[in-house]
Amino acid sequence: MTKSILLVGVGGQGIILASKILSEGLLKLGYDVKMSEIHGMAQRGGSVTTQIRFGEKVYSPCVGSGEADVLAAFEKVEAVRWLHQLKEGGTLLVNDYEIYSLPVLIGQEKYPEGIIKELKSRVENVKSFDAGKIAVELGNIKTQNIVILGALIKALRLDTLDWADVMKEYIPPRLLDLNVKALAAGMEI
Amino acid sequence: MKKILTGNEAIARGAYEAGCTIAAAYPGTPSTEILENMAKYQEIYTEWSTNEKVAVELACGASIGGARTLAAMKHVGLNVAADPLFTIAYEGVNGGLVIVTADDPGMHSSQNEQDNRRYAPFAKVAMIEPADSQECKDFMKHAFEVSEIFDTPVLFRLTTRVCHSKGLVELGERTEVGVKDYQKDIKKYVMIPAHSRVRHYQVEERLNRLREYSNNCPLNRIEWGDKKIGIVTSGISYSHAKEVFGDSVSYLKIGFSFPLPDKMIKKFAKAVDKLYVIEENEPYLEDFIRTLGIECLGKEYIPCCEELSPEIIRKAFLPEKDKKVYDSEIKAPSRPPVLCPGCPHRGIYYAVSKYKDVVAVGDIGCYTLGMMPPLSVTDIVICMGAGISASLGFKRASMKGGRDEKIFGFIGDSTFFHSGITGLIDAVYNKTPAVFVILDNSITAMTGHQENPGTGKTLMGEAAPVIDIESIVKAVGIKAEDIRVVDPYNLEMTQAAVKDAHEAQEPFVIITKQPCALIKEVQKKRANIYCSINEEKCTKCKACIKTGCPAIAFKNGQIVIDRSMCNGCTLCAQVCKFDAVEKVGE
Numbered sequence: 001m002t003k004s005i006l007l008v009g010v011g012g013q014g015i016i017l018a019s020k021i022l023s024e025g026l027l028k029l030g031y032d033v034k035m036s037e038i039h040g041m042a043q044r045g046g047s048v049t050t051q052i053r054f055g056e057k058v059y060s061p062c063v064g065s066g067e068a069d070v071l072a073a074f075e076k077v078e079a080v081r082w083l084h085q086l087k088e089g090g091t092l093l094v095n096d097y098e099i100y101s102l103p104v105l106i107g108q109e110k111y112p113e114g115i116i117k118e119l120k121s122r123v124e125n126v127k128s129f130d131a132g133k134i135a136v137e138l139g140n141i142k143t144q145n146i147v148i149l150g151a152l153i154k155a156l157r158l159d160t161l162d163w164a165d166v167m168k169e170y171i172p173p174r175l176l177d178l179n180v181k182a183l184a185a186g187m188e189i
Numbered sequence: 190m191k192k193i194l195t196g197n198e199a200i201a202r203g204a205y206e207a208g209c210t211i212a213a214a215y216p217g218t219p220s221t222e223i224l225e226n227m228a229k230y231q232e233i234y235t236e237w238s239t240n241e242k243v244a245v246e247l248a249c250g251a252s253i254g255g256a257r258t259l260a261a262m263k264h265v266g267l268n269v270a271a272d273p274l275f276t277i278a279y280e281g282v283n284g285g286l287v288i289v290t291a292d293d294p295g296m297h298s299s300q301n302e303q304d305n306r307r308y309a310p311f312a313k314v315a316m317i318e319p320a321d322s323q324e325c326k327d328f329m330k331h332a333f334e335v336s337e338i339f340d341t342p343v344l345f346r347l348t349t350r351v352c353h354s355k356g357l358v359e360l361g362e363r364t365e366v367g368v369k370d371y372q373k374d375i376k377k378y379v380m381i382p383a384h385s386r387v388r389h390y391q392v393e394e395r396l397n398r399l400r401e402y403s404n405n406c407p408l409n410r411i412e413w414g415d416k417k418i419g420i421v422t423s424g425i426s427y428s429h430a431k432e433v434f435g436d437s438v439s440y441l442k443i444g445f446s447f448p449l450p451d452k453m454i455k456k457f458a459k460a461v462d463k464l465y466v467i468e469e470n471e472p473y474l475e476d477f478i479r480t481l482g483i484e485c486l487g488k489e490y491i492p493c494c495e496e497l498s499p500e501i502i503r504k505a506f507l508p509e510k511d512k513k514v515y516d517s518e519i520k521a522p523s524r525p526p527v528l529c530p531g532c533p534h535r536g537i538y539y540a541v542s543k544y545k546d547v548v549a550v551g552d553i554g555c556y557t558l559g560m561m562p563p564l565s566v567t568d569i570v571i572c573m574g575a576g577i578s579a580s581l582g583f584k585r586a587s588m589k590g591g592r593d594e595k596i597f598g599f600i601g602d603s604t605f606f607h608s609g610i611t612g613l614i615d616a617v618y619n620k621t622p623a624v625f626v627i628l629d630n631s632i633t634a635m636t637g638h639q640e641n642p643g644t645g646k647t648l649m650g651e652a653a654p655v656i657d658i659e660s661i662v663k664a665v666g667i668k669a670e671d672i673r674v675v676d677p678y679n680l681e682m683t684q685a686a687v688k689d690a691h692e693a694q695e696p697f698v699i700i701t702k703q704p705c706a707l708i709k710e711v712q713k714k715r716a717n718i719y720c721s722i723n724e725e726k727c728t729k730c731k732a733c734i735k736t737g738c739p740a741i742a743f744k745n746g747q748i749v750i751d752r753s754m755c756n757g758c759t760l761c762a763q764v765c766k767f768d769a770v771e772k773v774g775e
């Protein structure tokens with residue numbers, strides 16, 4: 001069976017790197033993999049998504065409404081924005097982290113309250129966590145994406161692979177150790 | 190060996206393996222990474238050309254000179270390069286010539302949704318369309334061969350999902366084909382009417398041979414399944430269709446999409462009960478199939494607007510009974526793209542935003558975002574170059590209409606080199622009293638930081654002469670007293686220039702000079718500089734927030750500046766009347 005994963009967040013959060021590492025790992029596990037990322041305008045503080053599909057043979061890289069087995073939201077408003085893509089009974093991972101968009105910053109729109117509670121009342125399988133806090137405790141907020149990746153890998157039950165070996169190709173040696181720790185921390189959430 | 194590659198990476202690899210020796214492009218999403226990846230191969234000369242017309246003309250010359258050559262661009266880039274395309278179609282090639290067009294269904298980062306498959310029959314050149322990364326690589330090799338065997342340029346048509354999706358690719362070795370000898374042949378390479386008339390017949394004859402080939406070409410294939418439904422499709426639409434229907438139907442998968450395989454289509458249509466045409470955007474396949482007198486289901490089921498997906502196909506042909514979809518009472522606030530914290534484009538837009546009689550014609554680049562609130566300066570955006578040229582027309586209409594608007598045209602450095610200079614010459618020549626703001630951030634930022642003629646570096650990483658924008662402006666005849674070069678981080682200086690420009694009665698130019706805040710060296714240099722709010726002095730008047738900087742927020746009754754985002758440009762400090770913003774670090 002082909003599985004579909006959707007990663008959503010805000011430009012600059014490191015979603016594309018996390019997606020690349022995940023795809024490479026899936027490849028090592030022997031799956032056929034398609035990953036699709038949309039960049040361009042979206043990079044400038046806009047909403048960013050990547051879609052990963054894996055299985056025996058995958059044709060389309062696209063995930064549609066009600067089709068994502070796992071939705072990993074790097075920012076919580078983005079979880080709300082993309083909620084309709086989650087499959088019935090699917091898993092929602094949500095980073096309890098706020099990034100205000102410009103309309104919110106200038107007071108044109110409001111950042112909603114009670115998002116996590118609302119999500120939990122709607123979706124059976126929700127895991128929420130503060131990946132930013134975990135990353136800061138480890139010493140670098142920039143590893144937030146890898147913490148979330150860890151949680152995602154765990155949710156997909158793919159934690160048996162040697163992910164440190166996969167990350168080597170994408171992360172400079174001096175930061176590798178920190179990121180391996182971040183991944184492990186994410187798996188433990 | 191297998192590797193996971195994006196379509197763009199696979200195209201670069203395919204061209205490399207095919208023995209391509211020259212490649213030129215102008216950046217444009219979703220095509221940009223093709224040349225960035227080709228530049229990694231020592232065997233290939235690669236360059237960022239000034240614009241797409243230059244890239245394709247360079248490619249024409251290189252092909253006639255005997256080299257296997259590739260030119261790449263986004264869909265609208267081919268409009269810019271259409272002139273050479275239509276005539277090299279007559280001349281044909283010497284070394285194989287492949288022109289890559291990357292369309293953007295869904296307009297993820299484009300100003301229109303044109304379907305460039307229509308260019309192939311219009312220009313009468315062969316067209317090839319891959320569906321995934323593996324095909325990107327394999328078909329590219331095929332394209333060079335077709336080009337040389339049939340003496341035709343080949344249009345290689347991609348879409349965003351093909352360019353930016355990753356899939357497994359089996360890598361091969363490079364075949365060294367060298368550079369062919371050049372033989373003078375003016376009847377083929379000098380398109381004066383007498384020669385072109387003859388060539389046109391040859392082009393028609395070439396089309397007949399290509400059509401024959403298309404019917405037997407391995408890029409067009411039938412996958413037989415159940416014959417109740419037969420699907421004709423191409424490119425990414427094939428992948429989506431296959432995802433939806435699996436092996437339960439029959440497919441005619443088209444990879445060689447001009448000329449289309451008429452006999453193959455007839456045979457396929459005859460063998461199936463019902464014929465579906467599944468394609469994104471225009472009814473390109475459908476129109477052709479109908480001219481063969483064959484009935485089919487196509488655009489009445491699948492809209493021609495927006496990107497296609499398995500979901501749309503499913504809804505069109507296999508409507509499901511109510512599937513549960515999660516929803517929420519909470520409405521997510523919008524998250525549009527914005528000018529980054531520290532963006533050098535902010536200061537000039539802030540200064541111009543104070544004048545209510547200004548009509549601003551923008552252009553394409555990060556600075557298009559000058560239209561966004563709270564700055565809300567830009568009124569009009571059309572295409573690259575129009576930031577200057579459309580200003581000229583608007584000014585003329587304004588004058589004829591007896592209105593007294595001030596016209597400001599905005600254009601980025603890369604866009605100025607691309608197609609702004611000709612407009613500026615027009616302004617001087619025709620004495621059009623408008624203001625032109627050239628936003629020089631020393632990089633082509635929007636598309637992900639490509640070098641350009643003003644940055645002092647080439648795509649291949651060599652040092653290059655810096656083409657000085659101010660010298661060009663002077664050289665085309667803008668008077669020295671009508672030119673201001675300002676640092677947009679210096680608000681007073683910028684405001685003074687805008688005031689002079691606003692009063693000017695002849696063509697006037699402002700050049701803003703400050704590198705993009707995201708350039709690595711700039712980030713390093715400014716890493717420890719930031720602004721912070723002195724809460725005792727802050728009156729919460731929110732003047733700083735009105736600069737539209739995403740690093741500044743009003744949270745829990747306080748103005749706060751996110752230190753990790755701020756680069757200390759100090760625009761907010763300069764608009765603060767209470768000295769409540771302090772710059773930290775140097």
Ligand SMILES: Cc1ncc(C[n+]2csc(CCOP(=O)(O)OP(=O)(O)O)c2C)c(N)n1
Binds near residue numbers: 217266600628630635
């Ligand atoms: C004909 C055409 N080619 C390419 C593009 C893609 N494109 C959009 S913006 C841009 C770069 C703009 O760079 P610059 O003018 O320096 O402005 P910046 O983004 O740096 O502010 C490009 C190449 C396009 N829209 N149209």
